[in-house]
Amino acid sequence: MPPTDGPWCPEDFTARLRAVSATRYHDRHPFNVRMHEGTLTPAELRRWILNRFHYQRHIPVKDALILAKFDDPALRRSWLRRIQDHDGAAEGEGGIERWLRLGEAAGIGRDRLWSGTEVLPGVRLAVDGYVNFCRLRSPLEAVAASLTELAAPAIMRRRIDAFEHHYRWIEADGLTYFRDRIGQGSRDSEEALALVLTWARTRQEQKAAVAALAFKCEVLWSLLDAVDHGGSRS
Template sequence: MTTTDLQPARTLWPPEELEQRLRHLATSRYHDRHPFNQRMHQGELSRDELRTWVANRFYYQVNIPIKDALILSKLESAAHRRSWIRRIQDHDGASDAEGGIERWLRLGEAVGLGRRELSDHRHLLPGVRLAVDGYVNFCRNKSALEAVASSLTELCAPSIMLTRLDTFPQHYPWIAAEGLSYFKSRVPQGRRDGSEALAWVKDWARTRDQQDQAMAALAFKCDVLWSLLDSVQHAARAARS
């Protein structure tokens, strides 16, 4: 008999408890708590700091449909694929004039960044590249359960988007309203996508090990978003010193 054999089996959480734990993890570690985002929402960022954030977050934005395409390739059900492909279309759009990436480019223009300097990533920080590439590779290499679970930060996205829609016009009136269209579109998309992914994870995680994998995947994604802001914050501090 091995040491492992002597260890008691871990109890499978009921789906409702798994949901509660996932929601608590997301809210307690979501990047709205990061000092940089808190300063943003309190109106304390300079124009240069906002531009640094917009330029670096754009690298994350353009990689969202790539990671979603990787997740799509893991889904064995046609119904799941038909539903998930909508996420790619949300960001890429049906044409060059539509979609989340286009709306982020408009945000860039509204804060004074040209489309070319956003698209060629000339302002991209090494730490941001490392965090985002790590997330894409996570979705490439992990199971469908883990990759989908990592997207559950969507559960918190509507709240932070509503905060920005409320605080940006107040604190940054120099940003044209058209530039905030990305935040507005993500409120209903985040609610829909978060609810969908949560239902899938609750259905697919049928062992305690799988539940733990889902929790770890969401924690990893929270770390990705936090690390992205760490790099932006460090660059902002260096620029001020």
């Protein structure tokens, strides 16, 4: 019999990662539940769009920190695509631009989003925690934390449906970010999963990867906690 402290087989390891993503992802957060049920007020939805932008604008920052950890030029070129997905290849392109358009469709000006003056302290702490995690931890842990993308396509589909049915006051063109992330999230998660399965060769490394993914789920949950309770500061 194999030693009990030996590495999990690839199927078991994958199942454990997917279980974290399935059970601890922020789609279960009460704020997201209310969003998808269509019960958020315009002020609540705008508060989420504005604060979530603080997270969105830091995605290419954390990906640049991860890319800097890689020794393989081919892997750097592959990961560079993630930065370009958000920053765009030219002005007016990319995920950050599409989030700005979502804000505009909801009545939030670009200058207001970029200023960051209305970002809640809890959101800043959550985002800073994730960026520092990617800066300080191993390549394995930093990549494993990105595996929340395993659950992203499903939540994007529910979000599009919710916005189209319940928040029709938001212009339809503003939903492009969500539509694009369905395909990007599926591709990114499968690539990251393949890296994690290759790099995590011991039980300790596998546990570290699972813990990193759980941490990222906590970051997203904490961000929504701050947004959910942010109305009390208004």
